[in-house]
Amino acid sequence: xxxxxxxxxxxxxxxxxxxxxxxxxxxxxxxxxxxxxxxxxxxxxxxxxxxxxxxxxxxxxxxxxxxxxxxxxxxxxxxxxxxxxxxxxxxxxxxxxxxxxxxxxxxxxxxxxxxxxxxxxxxxxxxxxxxxxxxxxxxxxxxxxxxxxxxxxxxxxxxxxxxxxxxxxxxxxxxxxxxxxxxxxxxxxxxxxxxxxxxxxxxxxxxxxxxxxxxxxxxxxxxxxxxxxxxxxxxxxxxxxxxxxxxxxxxxxxxxxxxxxxxxxxxxxxxxxxxxxxxxxxxxxxxxxxxxxxxxxxxxxxxxxxxxxxxxxxxxxxxxxxxxxxxxxxxxxxxxx
Amino acid sequence: xxxxxxxxxxxxxxxxxxxxxxxxxxxxxxxxxxxxxxxxxxxxxxxxxxxxxxxxxxxxxxxxxxxxxxxxxxxxxxxxxxxxxxxxxxxxxxxxxxxxxxxxxxxxxxxxxxxxxxxxxxxxxxxxxxxxxxxxxxxxxxxxxxxxxxxxxxxxxxxxxxxxxxxxxxxxxxxxxxxxxxxxxxxxxxxxxxxxxxxxxxxxxxxxxxxxxxxxxx
Numbered sequence: 001x002x003x004x005x006x007x008x009x010x011x012x013x014x015x016x017x018x019x020x021x022x023x024x025x026x027x028x029x030x031x032x033x034x035x036x037x038x039x040x041x042x043x044x045x046x047x048x049x050x051x052x053x054x055x056x057x058x059x060x061x062x063x064x065x066x067x068x069x070x071x072x073x074x075x076x077x078x079x080x081x082x083x084x085x086x087x088x089x090x091x092x093x094x095x096x097x098x099x100x101x102x103x104x105x106x107x108x109x110x111x112x113x114x115x116x117x118x119x120x121x122x123x124x125x126x127x128x129x130x131x132x133x134x135x136x137x138x139x140x141x142x143x144x145x146x147x148x149x150x151x152x153x154x155x156x157x158x159x160x161x162x163x164x165x166x167x168x169x170x171x172x173x174x175x176x177x178x179x180x181x182x183x184x185x186x187x188x189x190x191x192x193x194x195x196x197x198x199x200x201x202x203x204x205x206x207x208x209x210x211x212x213x214x215x216x217x218x219x220x221x222x223x224x225x226x227x228x229x230x231x232x233x234x235x236x237x238x239x240x241x242x243x244x245x246x247x248x249x250x251x252x253x254x255x256x257x258x259x260x261x262x263x264x265x266x267x268x269x270x271x272x273x274x275x276x277x278x279x280x281x282x283x284x285x286x287x288x289x290x291x292x293x294x295x296x297x298x299x300x301x302x303x304x305x306x307x308x309x310x311x312x313x314x315x316x317x318x319x320x321x322x323x324x325x326x327x328x329x330x331x332x333x334x335x336x337x
Numbered sequence: 338x339x340x341x342x343x344x345x346x347x348x349x350x351x352x353x354x355x356x357x358x359x360x361x362x363x364x365x366x367x368x369x370x371x372x373x374x375x376x377x378x379x380x381x382x383x384x385x386x387x388x389x390x391x392x393x394x395x396x397x398x399x400x401x402x403x404x405x406x407x408x409x410x411x412x413x414x415x416x417x418x419x420x421x422x423x424x425x426x427x428x429x430x431x432x433x434x435x436x437x438x439x440x441x442x443x444x445x446x447x448x449x450x451x452x453x454x455x456x457x458x459x460x461x462x463x464x465x466x467x468x469x470x471x472x473x474x475x476x477x478x479x480x481x482x483x484x485x486x487x488x489x490x491x492x493x494x495x496x497x498x499x500x501x502x503x504x505x506x507x508x509x510x511x512x513x514x515x516x517x518x519x520x521x522x523x524x525x526x527x528x529x530x531x532x533x534x535x536x537x538x539x540x541x542x543x544x545x546x547x548x549x550x551x552x553x554x555x
Binding site for chain 2: 025083085089090092093094153154157158159160161162201202203204205206209234235239280281282286310311312313314315316
């Protein structure tokens with residue numbers, strides 16, 4: 001079996017690209033209608049989950065499929081209280097799992113609990129059906145974001161100053177758990193891991209704290225994960241972009257217009273794949289297909305490798321705008337020939 | 338004997354350096370000196386938080402630092418507020434605040450709330466993950482002048498647009514300000530909001546602008 005184009009990029013480098021492929025969530029109401037798979041069933045049951053996820057490829061034409069659609073799967077199984085988001089939004093964590101002084105406790109057979117089995121099954125179904133054609137991404141909450149759910153973000157965000165040792169200790173515990181989860185995901189058939197860690201954004205953390213706590217944390221993950229990884233951090237990340245190659249991850253996904261592709265390329269060099277960065281609201285939700293085309297061509301000309309939204313898209317995003325990204329990449333390829 | 342100005346400066350510096358105990362100590366001292374707690378909140382605590390907001394804008398301070406500063410300020414606020422007769426603060430206006438449904442990110446919202454409180458407003462905090470119709474109900478209950486909403490997720494932000502539509506329908510005189518990391522000037526325009534604070538540092542400025550407009554409208 002030959003590798004699909006996206007996987008070749010992860011394994012052999014950027015010269016194989018660019019492609020239109022999103023490791024971020026792209027589910028919309030129109031895709032729910034098209035597939036007949038709606039929230040909340042698609043968040044918890046393997047069949048509708050895989051159907052809805054596959055729309056990114058079968059309906060929109062992106063070279064990639066991503067599951068699950070929210071970052072609460074882990075928190076839920078570890079004891080957070082979750083509230084259902086209804087038909088048009090994913091669930092959210094409403095209550096932390098642990099008190100500030102408690103250590104991160106992982107229940108026995110945790111991967112048989114909550115929505116984990118559904119996620120593994122959905123990954124397996126997608127791999128079986130589409131694995132020869134496109135990349136299957138599995139999204140997991142990054143270590144800092146997971147701690148934010150488990151302990152409450154306001155508590156976690158004090159640790160870098162109040163108790164740096166506690167910060168490291170808990171990041172380590174989070175990594176141990178995440179690695180276990182990641183092994184199951186790759187075992188189920190996922191191709192590329194998307195580590196989504198918005199809490200590590202430069203809007204929240206300084207370069208100093210990112211360098212001290214997050215870089216070594218990501219390095220520890222890299223050491224244990226032999227498969228391709230894309231790290232996504234939204235918001236302002238300019239202050240520490242140059243540190244990202246040190247993580248060893250193959251790709252970085254970021255948000256426009258806060259971070260421009262050209263600047264990102266200058267800071268991370270040629271080795272890392274850049275993913276993103278079409279603005280979700282200003283362009284994809286409110287813009288026209290023409291604006292999407294323009295923004296996409298700009299990103300491509302500046303050196304984006306995986307053309308994708310900046311962040312998870314709002315469910316109201318029009319199909320025509322998402323498809324305009326796929327058209328833009330076809331246009332870009334034709335012109336380049 | 339320390340003079341008033343000196344105490345204000347020391348106290349605002351202690352807020353900026355997040356020295357919680359020092360802030361509390363100076364708050365006690367201000368009371369011993371017979372200083373008006375309302376004045377101390379304004380000239381020491383609020384002044385300190387404005388410097389913090391400025392450091393955040395300049396990217397010298399980040400969320401961990403701001404949270405520590407807010408904690409230090411809260412220590413002073415608790416002591417001073419206990420000595421203020423009810424009804425003598427918060428006269429600048431009434432503001433309903435909350436993070437919209439589906440969104441539990443309230444760090445920013447809580448800092449904004451604190452800024453508004455020490456800035457002299459009465460703030461009705463609905464908390465986080467607030468059902469959209471609750472904003473309208475609370476405006477009606479409190480007869481508030483401003484609704485301030487926040488969202489952190491690109492997937493929940495649309496809720497703010499719905500609230501703005503509901504407010505326009507039911508309470509057209511009420512002004513709406515929105516905030517949160519994914520909010521841009523374009524979003525403000527599209528949602529039809531009246532005001533927008535990019536960071537907590539500019540919240541008071543923005544609130545004053547809106548209140549001026551409300552007065553002009555009347």
